[in-house]
Amino acid sequence: MTDFYRIRRLPPYVFAEVNAMKAQARARGVDIVDLGMGNPDGPPPPHVVEKLAEMARNPKAHGYSASKGIAGLRRAQAGYYARRFGVELDPETEVVVTLGSKEGLANLAQAITAPGDVVLAPNPSYPIHQFGFIIAGAAIRSVPAAPGPEFFASLERAVRFTVPKPSVLVIGYPSNPTAYVADLAFYERLVAFAREHALWVISDLAYAEIYFGDAPTPSILEVPGARDVAVEFTSMSKTYSMAGWRIGFAVGNRTLIGAVTRVKSYLDYGAFTPVQAAAVAALNGPQDIVEANRRLYRARRDCLVESFARAGWDIPPPEASMFAWAPIPAPFRGLGSVGFAKRLLEEAQVAVAPGVGFGEEGEGFVRIALVENEQRLRQAARGVRKMLARGP
16 A cells, blocks of 8 residues: 555554454444443524525525635634634634634644644644644644643743744643633633744634533633734634534634645635524524533533443532543553453443544543443443452
């Protein structure tokens, strides 16, 4: 097989083995509680689905759409930022619609990265944060995923000792997979650092609305001057249970928005217009689903933590996101995260994501997605109890 340069830069897909085992088990009729992929199990609001159907019946709605997103959707996203964060955006120059945040991150990486550039990315983190830039030819230097003192100490070392000097920093809070959260003080310090050291900051805010404390998740763009250095990605996927619709946004710095918009203009014609129109209905219409999803994931989190603790596996309760970042129980740590995930699948009939798939610093953990109902989570806990009782 031809050894293509960019393919050669990608490691083996860590999740493939577990996914293959899951498929084989299901083919045998095994009931697997799948907590592996962060795939919402509920539908979008009815009025959103109705808008999609209404628009799809329009014979004129089936042509090419607008690569940067229809004007109404860009205005709707600007309206969301104004309501939620008090941030005023220009829909023409500071907002672009993406085919989900993952596509947007990858296309931005292609737009702003030259071969050999150094990009700072958290480890562990969502794979596109690193591999979008690796595919574009960059070298990755890891920084801690947790937004604490070591994060900034690592940034200081990176800008002092890395050659060439880093040009981009990727962050994401609430984070996938770790569920770490950041406050506005963190973003204020980060914006000051980025301005001082001429760093572009790419913030992934896909889980903005899934928080479990009293304080809403902030946006980096709330910090004065953030738009000089930062662009932020959000998504309809988790907030409105629209993962398969592939609608996301990049907002913020005009230079970065212009770059991703130009690259996209060569690569796609935008999402299907009825999908974009339905996304407008989601953003501008009743917001009941946002709070309902927050309550849903909070209840599942509490059920997971409580039932797995009774099974003998203590999992720190996440403060946000739809994931729990679970340390492998001590007797099983020698298996590694892939080996432990396989044992869970074989013996507990529970699928999870191996932590090492999110970076080498994820070894020793697995990510558990809150995508099954409470009854199924308790079923998973019963399987876990039996497996833990057998020991490694």
